Amino acid sequence: MASASRSVSVKDVAAAAGVSVGTVSNVLNRPEKVSPTTLAHVTAVIDRLGFIRNDAARQLRAGSNRAVGMVVLDVANPFFTDVARGVEESLAEVGRPLILGNSGQDPDRERTYLDLFEEQRVSGLLVSPVGSVLPRLRRLRDRGTAVVVVDRRVEGQEFSFVAVDDLRGGRLAAQHLLDRGHRRLAFVGGPAEITQVELRLRGAREEVDAVDGATLRFVETDTMDAGAGRRGAEELLALPAEERPDAIFAANDLVALGVLQALTLAGLRVPEDVAIIGYDDIDFAASAAIPLSSVRQPREQLGAVAAELLLARIEDPHGPVTEVVLEPTLVVRRSTGG
Amino acid sequence: MASASRSVSVKDVAAAAGVSVGTVSNVLNRPEKVSPTTLAHVTAVIDRLGFIRNDAARQLRAGSNRAVGMVVLDVANPFFTDVARGVEESLAEVGRPLILGNSGQDPDRERTYLDLFEEQRVSGLLVSPVGSVLPRLRRLRDRGTAVVVVDRRVEGQEFSFVAVDDLRGGRLAAQHLLDRGHRRLAFVGGPAEITQVELRLRGAREEVDAVDGATLRFVETDTMDAGAGRRGAEELLALPAEERPDAIFAANDLVALGVLQALTLAGLRVPEDVAIIGYDDIDFAASAAIPLSSVRQPREQLGAVAAELLLARIEDPHGPVTEVVLEPTLVVRRSTGG
DNA sequence: TTTCTTGATTGAAAGGTTTCAATCACCGAT
């Protein structure tokens, strides 16, 4: 009748096995210190009673949690789930669980998750900061939590980070569009405060400014999903024909897919009337209505390196701060006439 | 110099504020029981000292964790992340964090996560069981953990569950293809042991068997991603022309996208040469190379209902077992000639 | 037989929070 009989503790095991709690603990944590006979006996009792370690007590005693926390910007974006998966796999190898929180770009939710992780005393933290959480991160670090920033640079050698060169990515995209002969470019994405958006835009602008007669219009969105892309595209479609861009650079692939959808719906041909390039090169980019050109980020590598840096920091909290910047690459497909 | 000075505890706060630990605890948990003066004072001290609750100790004392665990089949599949997001949002409203584990269809990893959640004494568990974990779930339930099964039925009124009628979904898909005049159908997906695959296939078979001259070929895959879809399609392409299907029903949209890609690459026209229908209706289905027909599962609802059932069970562990079966709907797009 | 050595086992303390019965201080009523 499912009576939630109180949980079995080491004490119960000890009593049932006729040994001390210390011995039970040794069986659990240092079996080599225990004589084979008692080891077998206690193990049997553990199984029989269905004893399960209470992780809360273990942590309390240990002072910290083996788990690692990660705050991810948007679980609906395959880019981030791929990175998270890379992290999770690396951590699983060393037996550390990953606790995933989804901030959805919302500073409030980001803060809520940081609170949670702080209360949980996680041993490490992976963050792609959205709000101005640096002071928060400093406090966590000073308290002994390893912190690694993912997909964003941090000045001043304060934190280890892995990032992809977004400025260069922005350049690659714009360069490609300009090479193809486009001159009226538009950049769709936002909000502008997001570092990645800002850098990709700046990179693009630098390239555009270097070419005579080339222009770049910035259409700011408040999120980075397909819906935002659709709305951004509609805004561009509403322009008088002579101002309408002949090439669109979307801040990520989800936005690009939305743009693509809106343009197709409006009867425009891609890439003949308007070329489109995205960013991230998620798996879906290749199988879009018109296969999408994109700036590829090495996302598995991003996750793996992030995990590696974090583990190094957990090992040696006073070790050197490491900064890794990975290179993006251009992937040309149909949507820009590939 | 980042000296990881030992964490500030209630005791430290009490000492600094000149009150007892009991009062500090009251400030934290029952502020209405504390006089306004002390409340203000203690709160100030908490801020000044940067005190953060130690969740391990709190849980130890409370006996259970507020968090809820969820084991998800495949984080790379937007269907599951959408469901998870629905769950997370419902839980956030009542201040419960969600700990997400990704089994990747692997029974071993599923077990690892269940172990973790059990050690963590989570107050509830959402599972889409992949292996034969029913005994495990029973044990957890008997121990007082609320358990709700997601996206799968369970016989015998043992567990509350939310599922979508997969048999009917399979029927809808096959019916639609048959209505369009197709007679040589193929079903791509697997492994066959997965309940959802089995039911969708069975539903399709029932419809096919009811039509004279209609056939259904089962191409079994070992996973459910785009790669599996591509390989499945290649297998079909290798058949002699007269045996080649004129319509393909994929067990989910990722597989369908892979199939679509392989067929397009091989120069076949969709839907003229071969029609394709997927399952789930993830957001990407609509923006595929050729917009994909699909059987839509109400995934946000699935997540919300799952959270609701779980919370009800946490409230009243001895309440009645609730079984909810949601209806899938057919969404017709270009890939079947919509 | 006694003393050493070694390996196995013990048991109490510590870790931080919450709970709750007990105490305290104070005010109004008698």
Next chain:
DNA sequence: ATCGGTGATTGAAACCTTTCAATCAAGAAA
């Protein structure tokens, strides 16, 4: 001046595991 009552505060106990100094047992060496 005393009593009762009320609201605020206290402090010890409990939650479960791990650690480590101390003890014990048994066999080897003297």
